[in-house]
Amino acid sequence: MRRLSAPRSEYDVAMTRDTRNLPRWLDGLVIYGAAAAMVAWTWRTWTDPLVDFGRELYVPWQINLGQRLYGDIAYFNGPLSPYLNALFMHVFGVSLTTLLAANMAITAAILALLYWLLDAAADRLTAVVACLFFVAVFGFGRVVAIAGFNYLSPYSHEMTHGIALSLAALACLYLPRRFGVGNVVAAGALAGLTFLTKVEVAFACIVAVCVGFALRVAVEQPARRWKLTLMLCGACLAPVVLAFGLLWSQVSAAQALESTLGSLYWTIHSNVASSGLYRLGMGLDHLPANLETMGIASVLLSAGALLAVGAGWLAMRVNANKESSVPAVLAFLAAAGLLLPTIHSIHWFNTLPKALPLAMILCVAVWAVKYVRNGRSPESARLLGLRLTLSVFALMMLAKIFFNTRLYHYGFALAMPAMLLLLAVFLSWGPKSRPLRSADGSVVRAAALGLTVVMVAAYLLPMSIRLRDQHYVVGSGSDYFWADGRGNAEEATLKWIQQNTRPGSTVMVLPEGVMINYLSRRQNPTKYVNFMPPEVIMFGEDRIIKDFSAHPPDYIILVHKDTSEYGRPFFAHDYGQKIAAWVRTNYDGVALLGDPPFIDVNHFGIVILRRRPAAEMLGNVSR
Numbered sequence: 279m280r281r282l283s284a285p286r287s288e289y290d291v292a293m294t295r296d297t298r299n300l301p302r303w304l305d306g307l308v309i310y311g312a313a314a315a316m317v318a319w320t321w322r323t324w325t326d327p328l329v330d331f332g333r334e335l336y337v338p339w340q341i342n343l344g345q346r347l348y349g350d351i352a353y354f355n356g357p358l359s360p361y362l363n364a365l366f367m368h369v370f371g372v373s374l375t376t377l378l379a380a381n382m383a384i385t386a387a388i389l390a391l392l393y394w395l396l397d398a399a400a401d402r403l404t405a406v407v408a409c410l411f412f413v414a415v416f417g418f419g420r421v422v423a424i425a426g427f428n429y430l431s432p433y434s435h436e437m438t439h440g441i442a443l444s445l446a447a448l449a450c451l452y453l454p455r456r457f458g459v460g461n462v463v464a465a466g467a468l469a470g471l472t473f474l475t476k477v478e479v480a481f482a483c484i485v486a487v488c489v490g491f492a493l494r495v496a497v498e499q500p501a502r503r504w505k506l507t508l509m510l511c512g513a514c515l516a517p518v519v520l521a522f523g524l525l526w527s528q529v530s531a532a533q534a535l536e537s538t539l540g541s542l543y544w545t546i547h548s549n550v551a552s553s554g555l556y557r558l559g560m561g562l563d564h565l566p567a568n569l570e571t572m573g574i575a576s577v578l579l580s581a582g583a584l585l586a587v588g589a590g591w592l593a594m595r596v597n598a599n600k601e602s603s604v605p606a607v608l609a610f611l612a613a614a615g616l617l618l619p620t621i622h623s624i625h626w627f628n629t630l631p632k633a634l635p636l637a638m639i640l641c642v643a644v645w646a647v648k649y650v651r652n653g654r655s656p657e658s659a660r661l662l663g664l665r666l667t668l669s670v671f672a673l674m675m676l677a678k679i680f681f682n683t684r685l686y687h688y689g690f691a692l693a694m695p696a697m698l699l700l701l702a703v704f705l706s707w708g709p710k711s712r713p714l715r716s717a718d719g720s721v722v723r724a725a726a727l728g729l730t731v732v733m734v735a736a737y738l739l740p741m742s743i744r745l746r747d748q749h750y751v752v753g754s755g756s757d758y759f760w761a762d763g764r765g766n767a768e769e770a771t772l773k774w775i776q777q778n779t780r781p782g783s784t785v786m787v788l789p790e791g792v793m794i795n796y797l798s799r800r801q802n803p804t805k806y807v808n809f810m811p812p813e814v815i816m817f818g819e820d821r822i823i824k825d826f827s828a829h830p831p832d833y834i835i836l837v838h839k840d841t842s843e844y845g846r847p848f849f850a851h852d853y854g855q856k857i858a859a860w861v862r863t864n865y866d867g868v869a870l871l872g873d874p875p876f877i878d879v880n881h882f883g884i885v886i887l888r889r890r891p892a893a894e895m896l897g898n899v900s901r
Contacts, residue, residue, distance in 0.1 A: 305402065309389055309409045316418045317382070317430075323748045324418060325374065326425035327761040327768045328837060330433035332793025333807050338364035339372050339796060348537040349529045352805045354816055356474035356540035357521055359435035373756035378430055384442050385417055385429040391445035392698065394453060399664045400706035403723070407705060407730065408698040414734045415627070415697075416690045419741045423762070427690040431759075436541075437691040440479030443472045447483060448671065451490045452664040457498045457656075462491065462506050466513025473518050477542040478692065482674035484514070490667035493649065497659040558843055559688060561681025568632075568681040575632035583704070586613075586725035590709070590717030606724040613728025621736040630733065631683045634696040635676050641669035641699060665707070672696040685737070701730065753797045764882055770871050771835065771884050772798050778868075779833060786831040788857070789849040790839055803829040811844040811853050819856040826860060834865050836885040838875030848876040865889055 325331050337351055341364035345351050353360065363377060370376045389409050396405040417429050426433035447468035450461045469487045472480040491510055495503045518538060525534035561568040586609070593605035617626070645666035653659040672695035676683060679692050704726035709719030750765035751758055753772075761768070768791075775785065775798045785800040789809040795802050804825045806817060814822070841847060850858035865887035872883030 302402075305393065305406050308406060309393065309413065310386070312410055312413045313385070313389065313417065316413055320418045320745060322378075322759040323420070323745055323761075324378075324425055324428050324431040325759040325761075326431070326433075326793075327752050327759075327765040328791045328793055328839075329424050330426045330790075331431050332791065332796055334359075334363065334432070334435055335374060335377065335796045336792045336802075336807060338367050338377075340801070342367055342372060343801075346528045348525065348533060350805055351807065352813075352817055353537070353807075354541060354813075355434065355436045355476055356480075357525065357537060358471060358474035359439050362439065363435060371756070374753070374759065375756040381430045381432070381435075381438065384438060388429070388438075388442050388445060389413070391442070391449055395445065395449060395664070395668065396698065396702060398453060399661070399668055400702040404702050404705040407727065408701050411701060411730060411734065412694065412698065415685055415737050416694050419737070420744055421627075421686045421737060421740045423744075425761075427687055429690075432691075434476065436475035437479060440472045440475035440483070441691055441694070443468045443475070444479060444483035444486070444671065447472070447487050448490060448664075448667060451487065451494060452660060452667065457494050457660075459506070459509060462510050463513040465491070466510040467517060470514040470517035473514075474521055474538070474540065477540070478675070478678045480542075481677070482671050485674050486667050486671035487514075489670050490663060493653070493663035493666065494660065497653060497663075498656050556678075559679055559682060561679070561683075565681060572632045572636060572681065572683075575629055576636050579630060579633045579637070582725075582729065583708070586704075586722045587708075587714060587717050589725060590714070590719065590721035593718040593721045594716060603720065605718060606720040609721045610724040610728045613725045614731050615728075617729060617732040618735060621732060621739060626729075626733045626736040627685050631685050631689065631693055631697065634683045634693060634700060635673070635680050637700055637703065638669055638673040638676065638696050641703065642666065642673055645669055668695070668699060672699050701726070704729075757797055767872050767882060767884050768794060768797075771886065774869055774871070774886060775800060775833075783833060784831040785833045785835060786826075787835045787837055788861070789837070789841070789854060791835065791837040794835060794837075800833075803831050809849070809854060809857065810839075811841055811846050814854055814857075819854065823856060823860050826857075830864065830889055832889055834861055834887045834889075836861075836875050836887065838873070838882045838884070840879045842879070847879070850876055861887065 337347070337353065337360045340351055341347060341360060347353055347357055347360055363380070366376050366380045367373075370379070389412065392412060393405045393409050396408050420427060424433075425431065429438050432438045447465045450465040450468065454461045465487055469480075469483050472483040487510075491506075495506055499506055522534050522538045525537050528534075529537065557563045589605075589609050589612075593609075620626075645662060649659070649662040649666055653662045675692050675695050679688055683689065683693055683696075685693055685697060705723050708714060709717075709722040714722065747762045748760040748765075750761050750763065750769060752761045752765040752769050753759060771794060775783075775794075779785075779800070781799075783800060784803040785795055785798065786802045786804060787794050792802065792807050794800075804822075806813065806822055806825060809822070836849075839849065841849065841853075844853075846852035867885055868888045869886040870883065871886070873881035875883045875885060
């Protein structure tokens with residue numbers, strides 16, 4: 279990887295002996311070699327058979343068939359990702375393999391951006407370790423039953439696309455040595471594009487870009503600050519205005535504005551954000567307990583830091599041979615050896631991340647103070663500004679999971695920047711700080727590396743158990759993937775559809791499972807794709823039923839889904855009762871695969887229903 283980072287200022291020290299003289303291409307070889315190994319180990323287990331990712335395949339497929347997003351297809355996120363994926367499918371063919379290949383390329387770009395930014399903000403060792411941590415924990419794995427919380431088959435492409443755009447925007451602001459119109463316009467345009475993804479990523483990116491721009495322009499271009507500010511705002515608005523214009527050519531102006539706002543519109547105009555899942559995700563459901571856990575995690579992290587610093591201080595005083603690496607090796611072995619036996623009793627990858635919000639608040643405060651005190655020259659302002667900007671971005675990304683921070687589930691994206699900056703704190707920023715110059719920094723870094731190894735091991739162990747459950751092949755050809763027992767029932771459903779329906783038959787899946795539509799290549803004649811509690815809240819049952827009546831599908835498939843995380847366990851019982859009543863009035867069951875759905879959380883099953891003849895349906899309506 280080519281070095282694009284800033285020259286080191288007086289606040290940095292020389293590179294550690296173990297990496298200073300190694301060629302830089304070796305860094306890329308290690309990082310991408312590890313990524314290739316993870317891809318091979320987890321091959322095609324990234325896709326969930328029923329939850330979320332079916333929408334990510336179905337929507338761009340429908341766009342390629344001429345359907346209009348927001349007009350013919352109800353959608354609640356920004357328009358960028360569906361149209362980008364539709365473009366990939368248009369060029370390379372409609373298949374799961376197309377999106378996997380595109381996502382591999384995007385993930386490779388994210389790794390490169392992380393390496394460049396962390397090398398510039400910290401050092402080369404930190405950049406390599408952080409990228410390896412991303413590969414092992416965030417990129418390709420899973421520790422929960424639902425797949426899709428990874429970068430190859432993300433539950434929402436808006437998350438991964440938004441992160442790639444955000445990192446690119448920050449790189450445009452800080453990696454060039456000359457600060458001028460070009461990088462301001464590029465950063466603004468990239469930040470504007472994030473507005474067309476998801477609101478949580480866009481919020482973090484735009485705040486960070488504004489902070490980074492203000493810090494850099496104040497020192498390097500004070501005479502042109504208003505001109506550059508106007509350019510930044512104009513570049514940021516340009517993608518949004520362009521998207522509005524393109525959507526307006528297909529739908530009404532009001533609908534185009536609603537669609538351009540995407541998830542921001544629904545966050546403001548519905549009570550989805552106050553539903554059970556979002557309260558659980560943010561940690562508001564049990565706030566006192568979560569605050570206590572945050573405090574305990576922060577104390578444990580601080581205690582570990584103090585122990586590492588104490589070991590470094592002791593090594594500085596007893597190590598006669600200052601060139602010896604023995605203390606560092608002993609520190610690494612001690613940290614890893616003492617903590618590895620505890621991975622079964624202490625879930626390190628779940629415990630320590632609870633301290634990330636407080637750690638990022640501390641980072642923002644520290645770098646803000648240092649910038650005010652020492653950011654007078656362009657060189658030091660650029661370095662300190664980059665560290666402060668990255669810390670702000672990481673803190674803003676945690677907003678949705680602030681009181682329940684974790685590295686899995688939404689954390690694969692939202693907690694990723696903060697976790698990598700925490701590594702920078704212990705591998706670079708802390709050991710090289712003035713207060714710790716009396717301690718052996720290599721010992722502190724080695725102890726931090728030992729803890730990092732333990733966290734990765736604590737993540738990979740349950741992931742290996744999950745991977746052993748992926749016994750069933752779903753789909754065929756370029757659409758196949760491995761899945762758990764749900765995949766067996768889904769494959770049986772696909773075979774039933776192929777054997778008992780015409781190619782032009784229409785199918786709708788309730789409440790979730792549009793992957794069946796995609797894999798069977800059977801369209802849903804209605805504009806609604808998913809019928810989970812958020813979609814039912816946003817679009818309304820009456821509007822949904824009206825569309826059903828105008829475009830009734832030939833077949834309806836009921837797929838068991840436990841939605842307790844939303845505070846409403848089962849479709850037809852706890853939500854969607856009107857929709858279920860409409861289905862019972864107009865459809866008859868023709869096949870049961872597995873257990874009856876929506877009865878027991880531990881018993882999975884699928885029911886296939888066929889539409890009654892038109893005359894009988896009219897009779898039901900008249901009665």
